[in-house]
Amino acid sequence: xxxxxSGKDRLDENELNKGRRxxxxxxxxxxxxxxxxxxxxxxxxxxxxxxxxGYFEKMALSIEINGVNHNLSIEPRTTLLDLMRExxxxxxxxxxxxxxxxxxxxxxxxxxxxxxCLTLGVMMQGKKITTIEGLADGDKLHPMQEAxxxxxGFQCGYCTPGQIMSGIACIREGHANSDEEIREYMSGNxxxxxxxxNIVKAIADVKKGGQKL
Amino acid sequence: MINFNYxxxxxxxxxxxxxxxxxxxxxxxxxxxxIDLMKKGVMSPQKLVDINNLPLKEIKKEGNKLVIGxxxxxxxxxxxxxxxxxxxxxxxxxxxxxxxxxxxMATVGGNMMQRTRCPxxxxxxxxCNKREPGTGCGALxxxxxMHAIFGASDKCIAVHPSDMSIALVALDSTVLVxxxxxxxxxxxxxxxxxxxxxxxxxxxLERGELIVAVEIPDNKLNKNVHYxxxxxxxxxxxxxxxVAAAVDLQGDTIKDVRLAxxxxxxxxxxxxxxxxxxxxxxxxxxxxxEAAALAMKDAKGYGHNNFKLKLAPNTLVEALKTxxxxx
Ligand SMILES: Cc1cc2nc3c(=O)[nH]c(=O)nc-3n(C[C@H](O)[C@H](O)[C@H](O)COP(=O)(O)OP(=O)(O)OC[C@H]3O[C@@H](n4cnc5c(N)ncnc54)[C@H](O)[C@@H]3O)c2cc1C
Ligand code: FES
Ligand code: FES
Numbered sequence: 001x002x003x004x005x006s007g008k009d010r011l012d013e014n015e016l017n018k019g020r021r022x023x024x025x026x027x028x029x030x031x032x033x034x035x036x037x038x039x040x041x042x043x044x045x046x047x048x049x050x051x052x053x054g055y056f057e058k059m060a061l062s063i064e065i066n067g068v069n070h071n072l073s074i075e076p077r078t079t080l081l082d083l084m085r086e087x088x089x090x091x092x093x094x095x096x097x098x099x100x101x102x103x104x105x106x107x108x109x110x111x112x113x114x115x116x117c118l119t120l121g122v123m124m125q126g127k128k129i130t131t132i133e134g135l136a137d138g139d140k141l142h143p144m145q146e147a148x149x150x151x152x153g154f155q156c157g158y159c160t161p162g163q164i165m166s167g168i169a170c171i172r173e174g175h176a177n178s179d180e181e182i183r184e185y186m187s188g189n190x191x192x193x194x195x196x197x198n199i200v201k202a203i204a205d206v207k208k209g210g211q212k213l
Numbered sequence: 214m215i216n217f218n219y220x221x222x223x224x225x226x227x228x229x230x231x232x233x234x235x236x237x238x239x240x241x242x243x244x245x246x247x248i249d250l251m252k253k254g255v256m257s258p259q260k261l262v263d264i265n266n267l268p269l270k271e272i273k274k275e276g277n278k279l280v281i282g283x284x285x286x287x288x289x290x291x292x293x294x295x296x297x298x299x300x301x302x303x304x305x306x307x308x309x310x311x312x313x314x315x316x317x318m319a320t321v322g323g324n325m326m327q328r329t330r331c332p333x334x335x336x337x338x339x340x341c342n343k344r345e346p347g348t349g350c351g352a353l354x355x356x357x358x359m360h361a362i363f364g365a366s367d368k369c370i371a372v373h374p375s376d377m378s379i380a381l382v383a384l385d386s387t388v389l390v391x392x393x394x395x396x397x398x399x400x401x402x403x404x405x406x407x408x409x410x411x412x413x414x415x416x417x418l419e420r421g422e423l424i425v426a427v428e429i430p431d432n433k434l435n436k437n438v439h440y441x442x443x444x445x446x447x448x449x450x451x452x453x454x455x456v457a458a459a460v461d462l463q464g465d466t467i468k469d470v471r472l473a474x475x476x477x478x479x480x481x482x483x484x485x486x487x488x489x490x491x492x493x494x495x496x497x498x499x500x501x502x503e504a505a506a507l508a509m510k511d512a513k514g515y516g517h518n519n520f521k522l523k524l525a526p527n528t529l530v531e532a533l534k535t536x537x538x539x540x
Contacts (some may be wrong), residue, residue, distance in 0.1 A: 079214075103312065115318065119244065
């Protein structure tokens with residue numbers, strides 16, 4: 001593509017940025033070899049403010065997932081989704097698009113539904129996370145899990161953990177008062193298999209049951 | 214995703230200093246736009262400065278103004294009692310944006326600052342003057358179905374994707390910012406800019422200026438309001454065209470009116486001429502049509518988006534009909 005000249009300054013700045021990007025691409029490979037400076041990790045653990053990771057260093061993170069405390073050291077770029085799936089073997093939460101477009105990665109942070117693929121792990125310091133693995137009480141399924149089985153709210157099941165986490169939040173938020181409202185407030189969860197009618201039925205059923213979720 | 218350093222700050226000054234000190238640093242709020250763009254390789258800050266601990270989440274009345282902190286979540290604003298009562302148009306626009314999960318993460322400041330969804334901007338292998346000045350605009354003669362019909366330049370025909378901003382510009386809001394040179398108030402109309410020769414600049418913020426709040430005056434426009442968003446699916450899609458309409462209706466007469474359009478320009482597009490025309494006139498379909506014709510005066514299609522030349526005025530008329538219950 002021919003370059004349209006639109007000002008020298010901007011081109012220069014642009015070249016700089018490109019250089020920076022390439023540099024970053026290379027240095028992220030080196031990061032794997034980096035050693036965590038203990039002073040920094042310690043500062044982070046002590047909850048000091050205005051603290052930084054060293055150059056691409058790992059950072060300390062304490063996080064509660066499904067009632068279990070984890071004290072971890074992670075790269076700032078690790079998303080909550082990758083942290084759970086790749087480092088903590090919590091693979092119940094699914095990666096669909098990895099760009100906030102499908103809802104498969106929905107989890108609760110301090111009780112609110114969010115997308116774990118667009119959440120940085122380091123930003124979850126001190127938070128309580130609930131995933132699909134944290135819903136059942138021993139062998140007793142969560143009412144929303146029961147309802148999805150009863151109403152056949154899935155086919156392949158890939159979107160289901162996200163749908164269930166989202167459905168619970170939808171009721172808690174008070175946005176499940178009609179099928180129409182459920183459809184609108186569940187629109188962030190895409191189902192490639194098109195199980196939508198039964199997903200709505202499952203959520204409406206749990207809502208009608210009136211249990212505290 | 215590229216790697217980067219991470220810094221947590223808890224004061225406005227700390228946030229501003231961190232950005233001024235380091236030219237490769239960038240603030241992160243909800244992260245819903247920035248992390249996406251970093252994963253795509255469109256943006257590559259070397260340091261993220263996390264501003265979520267700043268005390269900027271409050272939604273409150275100050276005199277007769279509604280003041281919304283920059284870190285208030287989109288869902289919190291949409292569901293807030295004060296907002297729903299006094300500025301329901303804002304609530305409607307927020308609810309029309311993104312998904313429940315994203316609104317639980319996205320902040321008011323981040324929403325205003327979100328980048329265009331132009332596919333050429335989003336793909337580092339494509340030419341785009343906004344991403345890489347001087348490489349040309351791929352959309353100008355390319356796939357431009359989602360693109361601007363107002364105020365574009367031969368350097369860029371991208372649109373600003375925020376729904377919330379369409380309501381805020383209609384409601385005569387003011388943006389409160391704090392930067393290295395002190396505090397500043399920016400009328401919402403002057404916050405975002407047209408592409409001109411500098412499409413890389415989305416808005417009029419200077420480097421290091423942090424949005425701290427948005428202020429909405431009490432404009433008595435809380436009864437007859439509507440936000441109509443036309444999109445490719447019923448929910449969870451960006452606007453092809455959207456209209457924010459707020460009318461002060463006295464009987465059949467339009468005493469006052471605010472109108473703005475989304476999905477049509479590089480900035481939230483306020484429709485002053487149409488407003489002026491409607492003021493003092495009866496609310497009727499004929500008048501709505503005439504106002505829409507005025508609004509469309511300078512519109513220009515680029516091929517794939519020519520349908521917007523028809524869709525936009527129709528959306529305006531429908532929004533006014535619903536807002537007023539007339540016509
Ligand atoms: C799948 C999907 C669908 C979407 N659909 C819609 C839609 O239909 N309508 C719509 O309007 N939006 C939509 N969005 C966009 C969404 O609204 C934005 O991503 C969100 O509002 C950004 O807010 P944030 O707090 O997450 O910003 P971040 O991603 O944290 O930040 C975005 C930018 O703002 C800057 N920034 C953040 N806070 C401040 C501040 N206080 N002062 C100065 N700069 C700041 C950051 O440095 C960054 O450059 C969608 C997003 C996704 C992923
Ligand atoms: S994987 Fe997070 S929204 Fe698709
Ligand atoms: S059940 Fe297959 S994607 Fe939803």
